[in-house]
Amino acid sequence: MNNLPNMRLTTQRQIILEELGKVTSHPTANEVYDMVRRRLPRIGLGTVYRNLELMADSGIILKLEVGGTQKRFDATTEPHYHIRCTSCGRVDDIAMEVQEHINKAAEKASNYVILGHHVEFSGICRACAERRNTNPLH
Amino acid sequence: MNNLPNMRLTTQRQIILEELGKVTSHPTANEVYDMVRRRLPRIGLGTVYRNLELMADSGIILKLEVGGTQKRFDATTEPHYHIRCTSCGRVDDIAMEVQEHINKAAEKASNYVILGHHVEFSGICRACAERRNTNPLH
DNA sequence: TTATGTGCAAAACATTTGCAGGAGT
DNA sequence: ACTCCTGCAAATGTTTTGCACATAA
Numbered sequence: 001m002n003n004l005p006n007m008r009l010t011t012q013r014q015i016i017l018e019e020l021g022k023v024t025s026h027p028t029a030n031e032v033y034d035m036v037r038r039r040l041p042r043i044g045l046g047t048v049y050r051n052l053e054l055m056a057d058s059g060i061i062l063k064l065e066v067g068g069t070q071k072r073f074d075a076t077t078e079p080h081y082h083i084r085c086t087s088c089g090r091v092d093d094i095a096m097e098v099q100e101h102i103n104k105a106a107e108k109a110s111n112y113v114i115l116g117h118h119v120e121f122s123g124i125c126r127a128c129a130e131r132r133n134t135n136p137l138h
Numbered sequence: 139m140n141n142l143p144n145m146r147l148t149t150q151r152q153i154i155l156e157e158l159g160k161v162t163s164h165p166t167a168n169e170v171y172d173m174v175r176r177r178l179p180r181i182g183l184g185t186v187y188r189n190l191e192l193m194a195d196s197g198i199i200l201k202l203e204v205g206g207t208q209k210r211f212d213a214t215t216e217p218h219y220h221i222r223c224t225s226c227g228r229v230d231d232i233a234m235e236v237q238e239h240i241n242k243a244a245e246k247a248s249n250y251v252i253l254g255h256h257v258e259f260s261g262i263c264r265a266c267a268e269r270r271n272t273n274p275l276h
Numbered sequence: 277t278t279a280t281g282t283g284c285a286a287a288a289c290a291t292t293t294g295c296a297g298g299a300g301t
Numbered sequence: 302a303c304t305c306c307t308g309c310a311a312a313t314g315t316t317t318t319g320c321a322c323a324t325a326a
Binding site: 180 | 279280283
Binding site: 065066067068081083085086092094095096097099102103105106108109110111112113114115116117118119120121122123124125126129 | 203205230232233235244246249250258263
């Protein structure tokens with residue numbers, strides 16, 4: 001959380017933020033790039049990466065380092081948990097209480113100063129469950 | 139969890155598993171490569187990747203997809219949580235109870251079939267905390 | 277003997293960075 | 302004006318893969 005003071009309000013930044021706010025799907029940098037490119041065809045992928053990183057640093061958005069190879073971004077900054085489909089990779093928010101109390105247990109069980117925690121559930125999403133029922137292969 | 143039937147016991151696999159068992163530090167594939175190379179100088183990095191992946195698939199070891207850019211591997215397969223130092227990136231096991239009950243809450247709060255969950259705490263490790271006390275910069 | 281596994285090198289991805297020109301303040 | 306930012310392309314870092322040879326079963 002820093003940076004805000006001298007961060008310019010550019011068209012690229014506005015649109016990245018708008019597009020990220022439109023979806024609940026936690027897009028990867030490349031997916032954000034595709035979304036933004038529809039409105040700003042000449043934007044560079046580097047600009048998208050730079051700005052997502054910058055916004056995550058400033059606390060305007062959240063950078064998720066969940067399972068899978070790519071990082072994902074989330075316009076919702078209130079603490080919440082995620083669930084990832086092990087079959088298709090999609091990541092959803094999950095509306096359940098944040099277990100603040102486990103931080104104390106972690107403090108006792110480690111030599112660390114605890115800053116927070118994140119829970120990632122894994123499971124099979126509705127669509128993949130149905131696909132498996134229909135098609136017995138896989 | 140599959141594959142075990144026709145998986146051959148090669149020297150490379152034995153040594154990878156032994157070296158991973160020696161440490162508690164959740165090494166990256168490249169760190170495992172360095173450890174193994176001291177004993178098998180001609181082993182290829184690809185072999186290390188292939189075997190770590192295969193062993194994780196078979197459930198012999200655990201693949202951690204935690205924060206940071208590289209995947210990490212863990213010889214301990216019993217469910218347990220992890221804590222990552224946001225300053226130096228090291229990842230430790232944390233000896234606290236696994237909160238099985240939150241899976242039920244997640245089942246209710248989502249459209250998913252829940253398979254499990256993982257908790258990753260973030261914090262500052264002892265070494266980094268001391269380094270900061272000594273050196274006020276950073 | 278023969279299917280699997282290995283070493284090596286190249287390919288495939290994801291992300292970061294240098295730089296010259298462009299745009300917010 | 303004076304920084305900061307952008308597009309572009311090249312560089313970097315991580316992981317995967319194709320292939321000819323080697324080896325466990």
